[in-house]
Amino acid sequence: MSDLPVVVIGAGPQGLAAAAHLRERGLTPLVLEAGPVPAFAVSQWAHVRLFSGWNELVDPAAARLLEPTGWSAPTEGYPTGGEWIDSYLAPLAAALGDLVRTGARVTGVSRKGRDRLIDAGRDEQPFTVHVTTAGGCEGKIDALAVIDASGTWTSPNPAGADGLPAIGERAAAEAGVITYLPPTPEQADGFAGRHLVVVGAGHSAMTAVIQLGAIAETNPGTRVSWVVRRGGSGVSFGGGAADQLPERGALGLGAKAAVDKGLVELVTGFRTDAVTLADGRAVLRGEDGRELAPADHVIVLTGFRPDLSFLTEMRLELDATLQAPVRIAAEVDPNIHSCGDVRATGAADLSHPEKNLYLVGMKSYGRAPTFLAMTGYEQVRSVAAELAGDHEAAARVELVLPDTGVCGGSGAFDDPAGSSGGCCGPASAAPELIQLTAPGR
Missing domain, CATH: 3.50.50.60 (FAD/NAD(P)-binding domain)
Structure with a gap:
């Protein structure tokens, strides 16, 4: 051979x-x-x-x-x-x-x-x-x-909280209301004045949130909702300044700094169960019965x-x-x-x-x-x-990987207070719903 x-x-x-x-x-x-x-x-x-x-x-x-x-x-x-x-x-x-x-x-x-x-x-x-x-x-x-x-x-992960497409998710994707890729600048040009939902909590989701928050800042009437599955302060913004990859840390810092501007609404503890199409818009319903306002576009970035x-x-x-x-x-x-x-x-x-x-x-x-x-x-x-x-x-090992600066992971999945455990001890509690935005990059 x-x-x-x-x-x-x-x-x-x-x-x-x-x-x-x-x-x-x-x-x-x-x-x-x-x-x-x-x-x-x-x-x-x-x-x-x-x-x-x-x-x-x-x-x-x-x-x-x-x-x-x-x-x-x-x-x-x-x-x-x-x-x-x-x-x-x-x-x-x-x-x-x-x-x-x-x-x-x-x-x-x-x-x-x-x-x-x-x-x-x-x-x-x-x-x-x-x-x-x-x-x-x-x-x-x-x-x-x-x-x-x-x-x-x-093979992107679906929005459905159980790892399978939520009821109605496939139909919404076929209609083009749900997508699974970061929005391009050309797509983003058409987002002004619309309600946009980002599902996911990782680096790709942070990048999209920062991008859409900048659009909301310059285009009044644009609404951005950021949906994450973990509750309370279980939302992780990364290692920030402690991250040995500065640009990776900057994503989290930008997202965290955006809280003060209120251009993006962060909805925590929301686990998508169903998606309903109405008049070309998508309504996401959580397992707890909560519903988001009808969205013109849903961007699923869940890994x-x-x-x-x-x-x-x-x-x-x-x-x-x-x-x-x-x-x-x-x-x-x-x-x-x-x-x-x-x-x-x-x-x-x-x-x-x-x-x-x-x-x-x-x-x-x-x-x-x-x-x-x-x-x-x-x-x-x-x-x-x-x-x-x-x-x-x-x-032989010829590589030492940089530290993320993250300690304690993303918190206990079902703990509404989001206590982190791990190696850093408990995290402080945070409100269930906070406002988030970030400068464009």
Whole structure:
């Protein structure tokens, strides 16, 4: 099998970096991207500014591959998704050339001649990767190993509080009243004078709230409601000035500072149960019977989940809660991980009973939030070393992740006072309903 390629699923930041590391190790990568262009998922949020600086967004092996072409790594500032593509990801894909195939959607991964039930000779058989092209043609590729860097972008979580779409949510999404992506500047231009609802409490939701709050500030009559599931002071605004990534901390600071202006209404302890359409607007009803005022547009930013549908013939060892590899789950589980720092992960942490199969990048975190690009770069460095037989390099840790500045997590889920527990002791109580806004950025 040594002549076979290592199939990398997804031509995003981690997939392209994996290809660079594999090539540097003398292995042949083949990157399969479902989208029409490399880094297609990043292009969907091209207008959003990252909170990681350029020094954290360029993989070392990728930089070594690009430097002979005359490329030089940007060093200053925090790029948008579009700038990340233009200045790094697109040149990297071009340097990899025919090793990257776009319009190639992976529909299944198995062992050649073996379904998941067969033990005999399993590890000696190559992988078989089933692919459908943009034109509808089907084929399969034999592979030495598979690195799944497909991310989670195509599988957003619903607004429904039980992890399933709320009653009526699908119909509202089909009508275009509910969307699951951060609003683009072009979309936001049409939001003035309307009632907008943001559902979610993470960094993407904060970014949208800041953006919409700025619109409300300059356009009287615009109403913005921010809906979060946790009650009371369980709402976390991040680590603020204690965050070792300043731009990430600034998101929380901006959101918290916005309370004084009253342009955004923060509704806590609201767990969406149903969505009703009326005259082209959506009414969200909570499990406790509360209803929000009819919304012209609902932006659901409640995180993402991994798409495991094409891995059903693979023997995976995933955490029952997070759907992440079991050896990293405790590190990233928001239910129990509350003190701000996460260790780097490598090939040993990401391995499965299926030999030479690795889930890397955002997909390796399952349903957990807050994944950093540099985490993925360290993962693929280690995996490439392992596949090349350099076990010492694979076991070595070459990354220390920055502290989030967050201690105590997001509070007890059902505690109306939002006591945090964890390593920082109880948090002070807060009103059930507060006013929130923030300056534009």
